Amino acid sequence: MIQQKLQRVCVFGVIVFCLVFTTAVNAMVPKSEKNALLELYKSTKGQNWNTVWDVNAPVESWFGVTVQNGHVVEINLFRNNLEGRLPESIGNLKHLVNLNLAFNIISGEIPKSIAQLSKLEVLKLEMNRLEGEIPSEIGNMESLVRLSAFNNFLSGKIPESLGNIQTLRELNLSSNNLTGRIPNSLGELSKLESLGLFENKLYGSIPGELGKLGNLKELVLANNELGGEIPKEFGQLASLKVLQIQNNNIFSFENMEGMNSGQFLVFDYDKKEVGKEDKYKDFDVIKTRMADTKFEDEMDE
Template sequence: MSKITPTTTFQILLSIFSVPLLIVPLQGNSQSTDSEQTILLRLKGHWSNPPSINHWTPSPPNSNSSTHCNWTEITCSNGSVTGLSLINKTITGPIPPFICDLKNLTAIDLQYNYIPGPFPTALYNCTKLEHLDLSQNLFVGCIPGDVDRLSTHLRTFNLSGNNFTCDVPAAIGRFPELTTL
């Protein structure tokens, strides 16, 4: 009969506790493709289902793949949504806060739509944003004095062609990576 040594015991315990780690999927910065598709479809509904994005439809039931990364307006990297390019899509509603539930979003381009209201401070929650184009819409009022609460990664920022009425706030100069305004 063989003797169980402390080394043997350690090896047995290590193998017992290592197996579950191989079974559990690794969680990183990625987001479930199902939840991203749900957010995009919710966004479409929030904007009253514009005909220009009527091809945004749910993946078939029991499908192993989500189709939203194939929609022309969506950019994905490693299977996760990183960009929305909804240029001239006849969007008439405000930008909802849940747009930032797309956790890996780095680019939003909503130029040439009919988006009304004040500057969308809900975008302050899009923490990875690098490019933001809200030009040629119907935004009114002042650009907020705390607009620098947008992502510190912001490199391009376009607000032209709107109806902002106040002076440009000093906060615009506090974006450390901004190259195009």
């Protein structure tokens, strides 16, 4: 009998501890962070989301929100029917490491305040309806590893400031309305492994500075208005496996002779432009996919 009472007391104690702990964790989430989440919920019609938030419940119980040490560190609302604009207050989520809002119906411009997320490593905004220019302030996001915003309506030039993000490994701005030249500064992204600029309105010569990207595995520049010649510096891209430069205005492929044809898994170029001699027949040209097929979002990323 005594033993049963002790067991009940222990069970009751554990339940009380869990309730107190949960309440304490929720209480530690700063008001500014909770308000930023509530504004995001309101501005993207949270009542119509596929999975809605119970805003009266603890923050850490909200779908897609991860709280650690009293701060919001992750928001993953992938394919959750968000419709509307991103609020400026999103910049108040100072401890955010992962922000995945891909495959929704988000419109309007990318808030400049997003650059205040200095700890952010992953920013996924692809497959939305975002428009306007990419804020140059994003170049101040010193922890960013992945920036993916393909299939939107972004316009204007690619900011030179993106070359400041030395941690960046993936940059995908494909299928937008971006114009101007590819910034030389992208050649400073020494850790970059994947660069996707497919299907924009980019013009001018391809910067030779891209040849400095020794870790680059995928370079997708197809379906633009790029001209000039293939930079001789591309011969330094020893890690490159995927190169897609077709459907541009490039008039000389001569410098591709310095590239190792055996390194490519996918190589697409305007073969008709090479001429009858086809000096590059040794290249294994595989035209079985377009740029964005590899950039499919995953819920666990």
